[in-house]
Amino acid sequence: AAEALRMNVTSDLPVICQVTAKHTAGIKCNVAAFMPEAAGFDGVSDRSALQEFSVSNSESFWAAVARQRLSWIRPFHTVQDCDLSRGEIKWFVGGQLNVSVNCLDRHVHTCPERVALIWERDESGSEVKVTYRSLLEMTCRLGNLLRRHGVKRGDCVTIYMPTCPLAVASMLACARIGAAHNVVFAGFSAEALAERIRDAQSGTVITVNQGVRGGKVTELKKTVDTAVQSCPAVQQVFVAMRTENPVAMTARDVAMEEEMLKEDVVCEPAAMDSEDVLFLLYTSGSTGKPKGLVHTQAGYLLYAALTHRYVFSYHDGDVFGCVADIGWITGHSYSVYGPLANGGTTVLFESTPIYPDPGRYWEMVQRLKINQFYGAPTAIRLLLKYGDEWVHKYDRSTLKTLGSVGEPINTEAWEWYHRVVGDGRCPVVDTWWQTETGGICISPRPSDADAEIVPGMAMRPFFSIKPTLMDTEGKVLTSNDVSGALCIAQPWPGMARTIHNNHQRFIETYCRPHPGYFFTGDGAYRSKEGYYQITGRLDDVINVSGHRIGTAEIEDVLNQCAAVAESAVIGYSHDLKGQGVYAFVVLKNDVEVQGAALCQQLNNMVSKKIAKYACPDFIQVFVQRLPKTRSGKIMRRVLRKVVERDLDGVGDLSTLDDPTAVQEIIQGHGDLCGKQP
Ligand code: 6R9
Numbered sequence: 001a002a003e004a005l006r007m008n009v010t011s012d013l014p015v016i017c018q019v020t021a022k023h024t025a026g027i028k029c030n031v032a033a034f035m036p037e038a039a040g041f042d043g044v045s046d047r048s049a050l051q052e053f054s055v056s057n058s059e060s061f062w063a064a065v066a067r068q069r070l071s072w073i074r075p076f077h078t079v080q081d082c083d084l085s086r087g088e089i090k091w092f093v094g095g096q097l098n099v100s101v102n103c104l105d106r107h108v109h110t111c112p113e114r115v116a117l118i119w120e121r122d123e124s125g126s127e128v129k130v131t132y133r134s135l136l137e138m139t140c141r142l143g144n145l146l147r148r149h150g151v152k153r154g155d156c157v158t159i160y161m162p163t164c165p166l167a168v169a170s171m172l173a174c175a176r177i178g179a180a181h182n183v184v185f186a187g188f189s190a191e192a193l194a195e196r197i198r199d200a201q202s203g204t205v206i207t208v209n210q211g212v213r214g215g216k217v218t219e220l221k222k223t224v225d226t227a228v229q230s231c232p233a234v235q236q237v238f239v240a241m242r243t244e245n246p247v248a249m250t251a252r253d254v255a256m257e258e259e260m261l262k263e264d265v266v267c268e269p270a271a272m273d274s275e276d277v278l279f280l281l282y283t284s285g286s287t288g289k290p291k292g293l294v295h296t297q298a299g300y301l302l303y304a305a306l307t308h309r310y311v312f313s314y315h316d317g318d319v320f321g322c323v324a325d326i327g328w329i330t331g332h333s334y335s336v337y338g339p340l341a342n343g344g345t346t347v348l349f350e351s352t353p354i355y356p357d358p359g360r361y362w363e364m365v366q367r368l369k370i371n372q373f374y375g376a377p378t379a380i381r382l383l384l385k386y387g388d389e390w391v392h393k394y395d396r397s398t399l400k401t402l403g404s405v406g407e408p409i410n411t412e413a414w415e416w417y418h419r420v421v422g423d424g425r426c427p428v429v430d431t432w433w434q435t436e437t438g439g440i441c442i443s444p445r446p447s448d449a450d451a452e453i454v455p456g457m458a459m460r461p462f463f464s465i466k467p468t469l470m471d472t473e474g475k476v477l478t479s480n481d482v483s484g485a486l487c488i489a490q491p492w493p494g495m496a497r498t499i500h501n502n503h504q505r506f507i508e509t510y511c512r513p514h515p516g517y518f519f520t521g522d523g524a525y526r527s528k529e530g531y532y533q534i535t536g537r538l539d540d541v542i543n544v545s546g547h548r549i550g551t552a553e554i555e556d557v558l559n560q561c562a563a564v565a566e567s568a569v570i571g572y573s574h575d576l577k578g579q580g581v582y583a584f585v586v587l588k589n590d591v592e593v594q595g596a597a598l599c600q601q602l603n604n605m606v607s608k609k610i611a612k613y614a615c616p617d618f619i620q621v622f623v624q625r626l627p628k629t630r631s632g633k634i635m636r637r638v639l640r641k642v643v644e645r646d647l648d649g650v651g652d653l654s655t656l657d658d659p660t661a662v663q664e665i666i667q668g669h670g671d672l673c674g675k676q677p
Pocket of ligand 1: 328330405431433435546
């Protein structure tokens with residue numbers, strides 16, 4: 001343990017700097033003060049040399065960082081053992097550690113009363129602070145409770161909870177006893193939850209009686225009740241109380257807080273191998289069912305911690321405010337794992353940007369003295385429309401860095417974020433990454449404090465990340481001022497290892513398209529200066545308010561409607577949401593339905609089977625047929641052009657099976673968008 005304590009990095013920077021200064025020129029002191037490990041890297045005397053070193057000597061880089069920043073039960077013997085073309089990724093082989101010990105125990109030794117979590121409850125002004133000591137206690141009680149109820153190492157626990165301390169404790173309790181967690185966003189419907197529980201083979205679910213968001217109560221426990229009816233493997237449901245309203249309990253339900261009180265506050269941490277599973281997180285792909293991406297212990301934690309520390313320039317004592325829900329990867333990496341591994345204070349935001357009014361974020365920044373604020377462009381665009389007064393009302397002088405994530409941030413929103421929210425003082429970091437990458441891969445920082453930041457661009461790769469652009473033939477584009485498919489040329493510790501129960505799909509999606517590279521599914525432009533700008537998905541995944549959804553998933557639901565023969569869903573550019581959902585629906589020959597009633601029914605189905613955010617903004621119902629190639633593939637390109645009103649861009653229709661289909665679609669689109677603005 002004493003060894004572990006000494007590994008805490010951020011507090012002893014000045015000492016390391018002095019030691020280094022004795023041996024090297026003064027300039028090296030700077031880079032070692034920035035990152036202590038750099039003192040041991042040959043020839044690294046400034047930050048750009050450090051960046052180059054991390055890419056060319058990625059093994060030495062990560063070995064040093066892993067020794068310095070994680071506390072190991074047993075040291076690793078092999079830094080990495082990866083073969084990208086076969087999708088075999090292993091980091092820190094031979095090493096053993098416990099993620100909850102790294103996030104909790106080692107900070108409890110040095111600063112037990114430091115605040116770990118600030119729970120910004122939906123009810124504004126009623127925040128709850130949880131110290132490292134009490135979060136460890138909570139986690140241990142919960143770990144013991146899960147163990148007593150038979151949850152074992154290697155099991156998978158599904159967590160269906162709002163963003164709150166007990167949700168974090170649940171994640172960490174799983175990590176403590178060696179179980180994997182599967183957090184399902186509490187906005188997903190019973191069917192979507194059930195599908196994820198079944199795919200993850202979870203026997204245990206943790207939930208709350210009710211959720212509260214934007215002043216509205218949601219019946220989460222009832223949703224779980226419905227979901228588990230179709231999940232025969234579920235043996236127990238732990239129910240915490242978010243509100244005071246009792247809910248009906250069955251024989252399989254366990255009152256969580258009550259039972260936790262009976263448990264010991266000490267819980268022996270499991271010694272986990274670096275490559276044991278830490279969690280599954282489901283996300284949408286372009287085809288098929290949502291996929292459970294698998295992240296493992298050491299590499300994921302280290303990558304989340306290092307990116308949190310350096311992209312946001314997080315320092316000891318700062319209050320980090322990531323407003324993402326824990327149901328998404330952003331919540332995992334930057335509300336929970338990154339900040340806690342760094343011994344930070346992290347905000348858990350339960351509410352919405354406009355509850356009780358559009359000043360919510362900035363009132364919270366003032367009240368909690370937030371130093372780094374991390375949110376989504378869709379919320380920034382929404383708040384921009386409400387005007388500057390809501391921002392000016394509150395003191396934002398504590399803010400040092402502003403972050404953006406989830407989708408491209410347009411220049412107008414970026415400028416407003418920078419100028420109005422940050423008073424022009426704070427760097428804005430547009431961070432590009434994915435559920436698959438585990439943590440931020442491209443972002444303007446870290447770089448020199450005065451390095452330029454271009455609005456709306458993620459710009460620079462993080463340590464050891466080697467972005468590569470491919471042309472349509474799969475050849476590497478080497479020059480600048482080019483666009484292509486964004487790949488990453490070498491493995492990094494934070495990347496997903498597989499898709500749960502479907503390694504073949506993992507290989508086909510990420511490794512096969514460009515052998516030897518990790519394919520992201522996004523397109524990117526590399527500017528004359530060599531900066532990266534993400535141009536959007538290359539596949540049939542759309543991004544609604546920063547939430548990923550596969551068009552195929554929505555089509556699946558629409559096609560289940562008795563009146564529907566077939567459907568095609570596309571994304572279109574939407575002012576607030578980034579992308580909206582536009583559905584083309586072809587009716588069966590013999591049906592007679594009222595358009596409005598049908599649209600209502602289809603919307604209800606999507607909301608019931610997936611989630612509200614996936615509901616189409618427009619449903620164009622028609623009777624003929626979708627534009628298809630002669631081989632029967634729906635030509636989405638044509639549909640997109642129609643919706644974008646770029647009829648010249650529709651292009652060559654000669655491959656279409658029936659070119660007149662397009663006329664009907666253009667006509668129908670005009671009628672619909674005249675009626676439904
Ligand atoms: C972290 C997260 C990933 C997809 C990704 C891309 C889009 C994320 C972005 C961005 C442009 C950014 N995306 N960040 N596009 N600029 N800064 O959002 O993960 O939910 O898996 O979504 O989101 O298309 O491929 P995830």
